[in-house]
Amino acid sequence: MEETSRASVVTKAVRIVGGTATTLTGVALLVLPGPGIVLIVAGLGILGKDIPMAARLHQRVMTRARRAASGAASGARKLRRNR
Numbered sequence: 001m002e003e004t005s006r007a008s009v010v011t012k013a014v015r016i017v018g019g020t021a022t023t024l025t026g027v028a029l030l031v032l033p034g035p036g037i038v039l040i041v042a043g044l045g046i047l048g049k050d051i052p053m054a055a056r057l058h059q060r061v062m063t064r065a066r067r068a069a070s071g072a073a074s075g076a077r078k079l080r081r082n083r
Contacts, residue, residue, distance in 0.1 A: 023039070
């Protein structure tokens with residue numbers, strides 16, 4: 001029983017450290033060349049497994065991203081129609 005709980009604590013710690021590192025790398029890549037936004041979203045997804053606030057923020061970002069993608073797609077369709 002103790003081994004199982006120890007393993008789950010280690011797994012949780014690894015997820016939190018990995019998610020934090022991924023998110024912070026994404027923040028750094030917002031000003032440096034690289035896929036900053038993608039890494040932030042991925043990091044929040046990893047952190048969301050253990051931290052409810054990160055899960056809510058990840059959901060919010062994903063909702064906005066879907067809306068932006070939908071708007072971009074409809075704008076592209078309008079451009080094709082106007083040619």
